[in-house]
Amino acid sequence: MSDAAPILWAPTLERAEATAMAQFIRWLQAERGLSFADYQALWEWSVTDLEGFWTAIIAFFDLELTPWQAVLGNRAMPGAEWFPGARVNFAQHVLRHARDRPQAQALIAWSETYGRQEMTWAELHDRVARTATGLRRLGVGQGDRVVAILPNTPEAMVAALAVMSIGAIWSLAAPDMGPVAVLDRFRQIDPKVLIAQDSYMLAGKRIDRCDVVAGIADGLPGLAHKVHVPATGTPAPEGWMQWDDLLAGAAPQDFAPTPVPFDHPLWIVYSSGTTGSPKPIVHGQGGLVLECAKAALHMDLGPQERFTWLTSSGWIMWNAQFFALMQGATVALFDGAPNHPDLLQVWRMVAQERLTSFGAGAAFFMGCQKAGLRPGAELDLGALRGIGSTGSPLSPEAYEWIYREVKADVWLAPLSGGTDLAGAFVGGNPMLPVRAGEMQCRFLGNAARAFDENGHEVIGQVGELVCTAPLPSMPLYFWGDDDGSRLHEAYFDTFPGVWRHGDWIEITPHGGAIIYGRSDATINRQGLRLGSSEIYRAVEAMDEVLDSLVVDLEFLGRESFMPLFVVLAPGLVLDDALRAAISARIRADVSPRFVPNAIEQVTDVPRTLSGKKLEVPVKKLLLGGDPEAVVNRDSMANPQSFDWFVAYAAARGEKA
16 A cells, blocks of 8 residues: 655664674574574564474573473464463563672663652662562462552562562552543452552642542452552551551562463453453463563663653553563653653653663654654754654654654664553564654564455555464453453454454565554554543543543544544533533543543434444544445434434545
8 A cells, every 4th residue: 555665764784783683683593593584584484483483582582481391282362372381480580680780770760759769680679579578478479469550660660570579460550540440440350459659740740649549449349458659748548558668677588589380470451442341451471571572672672771661650561661671771760741841851861861762652752743842952862772652653754753853863663562462563673774654574473464354464555453373472361251252352253263453554565564543443542542431431420421422533644533422411512611521520530641632412322223332433434434334324223323423524524
C-alpha cells in the first residue's frame, strides 16, 4: 500500500558493528556455525527454529536456568509449554549486577514528590532483600498476590523485585486511576497485601488520594496487610504498616531470590476488551526473563546505557524498564507532570543525566512538535544515542521533527507490542536504516505477519497483525479463566491456532512495518488500553445518563479522537454543565486520560438483537465506511438508531 518511505538515518559501519545485535550475530557464527545473508534471513531462522533461537538467547546472555526437559513441551497456541522442568527467578537476573558492579548507579529518579534520588546496585540489592524479608514476615509466600498503587518511583521498583524474588505475584496500578478502575482489576485476583502511596505532587500541586486509597483497601476483603508509603507528610492511617517498618532491620546475608518453575506467575497486568471486566493477564517468570534478554538486542541495551522511558506506572512500559535494568543499565525514573514547568522538563532530565536512550509515547513527541519545541537547540543532548516511541503510531512528520529539532544523528526506533505479551512484535534494529513513519523490522523470535480477512499472509498491504508461532512471553492464562475461554476469545477465535492482536499492520517489501491503529473496539489513549465497558460503568452510574456508546477513532496515523454518545433521562438536554459533569465522572472513576474529546446526545444506542452495543460498526462508519456495508441492519434490534450516526459521520466528513 505504501511507497518506500525516505531514509532519515543510517548507522555508520562502525556503529552498526558495535551493537548488541551485531555481537549476537557474530556469536551465532562462532558458537553455532550459523551465518545469515541479512536480517530477514536471521528473522526467518528465529521464528522457524524456535528451539535453536531461544537456547541461543539463553547461552548468549548467560541466563541462569536449571536444566530443562525440552524447549517446547507443547507447541500449540494457546497452551504452549516452554522449558518444562526448568527453574528460574526474574529478580535474580536483575540483582546479579549488584554482585559484579555494586557501586555503579542502578536507579536515578526525578520526582516532584521526592526530588532527585540515586541508588547504586548495592543499595538496590539491600532494599530488595529487606523488603522481601519484611514480606515474608507478613506471611507472603509463593503464589500470593501483592498489589500496589504507586507512581514511577524507586519504591515501586524495589517492591516489585522483592515480590518477584520470593515467588509471589506482583500487580500495579497508577495513583491517578479511579477507584472503580482499580477495584475492577484488583478484586479479581484477591490480593494478600496492598502497598500504596496516598498522595503525591503533580504540576506543583499536592494531590490527596487518602480517601480513595482507603476506599480501595475497604473494597478488597481478602487483604491481610496494608503498607503505607509516605509522600507529602501524611502519616500512616490506622491499621496500616509504614513502609520503613516493612524494611526494618538489616538485609540477611544469605538473601537470594528463590528459583521457581519457568511458568510460575511473575506479574498480572490488565488489558480490557470491549465488554466485561478488565482481563487479568498472567505472565510467567521464565518467559519474561527471555523476552527482556531478547529485547536488549532490539533496543541495544547494555551496562553502559543510561535509559529512561516516560511512563505511567499503569502502562506496560513501566514494566519495560526492567528490559534495561536486567542488562545492568542505569534506569532513570520520571515521576511528575511532563509539562511542568513546561514541555522541556523531561528533555532537561535527558540532558542533565547524560541519558543515552530515551523513550516515550508517540503523543509526547507529537505534543512537543506542535508546541514548537527545539530541544536540540536549547539543551545539550550530546549523549543521546537512541529514541524510542510506542503507544500509538508515530507520524512521519514527528519522525522528521525529531531529526530536525532533537538530533540529526540519533537512532529513532519506535516499537509496537502490548500489555498482552509484555513485549514487541515490531520495532528497532540498530544495524538498519530508519525510514519515516516506519518501524525497522519484526522482532526476533516473533512470527508477526499481516493476514487478510481469509487468513492469508500479505506483504505491502494493510492486514490484521497476527503471530503464527508461540512466544515464551505470551500469557500463561487470564486469572480466574479456568476453562481458557476468555483467553481464546481474546486472541484465537478469528484464526484458529494463530494469535490475532487487534492492530492493523503493513509489512513492507523491505521488511519494515507500519502500524495503523486498532482493528477492534479497544480504546487506546497514549498507549493505555481500556475497554469501553469501564467508561460505560462510570457514565451510566449517573442518574442523568440512561445509555452510552464510545469509540476511539485512532487510525492511519491520526491522533486519537474519542467521541462519547449518551442517551439522557427524559426531559434532559445535553449542555456544557452536563458535559463537564460527565467528563468529571470519567476523570474520577476511570482516569483523566480517558476523558472524551466530544460528548454528543443521541436518542438511542445501536444494538444487536442480543443487546450488544454496535461499537465496531459505528467506528467503521465514522472512519469513512459505507453505511450500507459496515452493518447489517437486519441484525439490529433498533435499526433506525443508526440513521443519526450516518448523519453525524456525513457532517464530520464535510468539516474535514
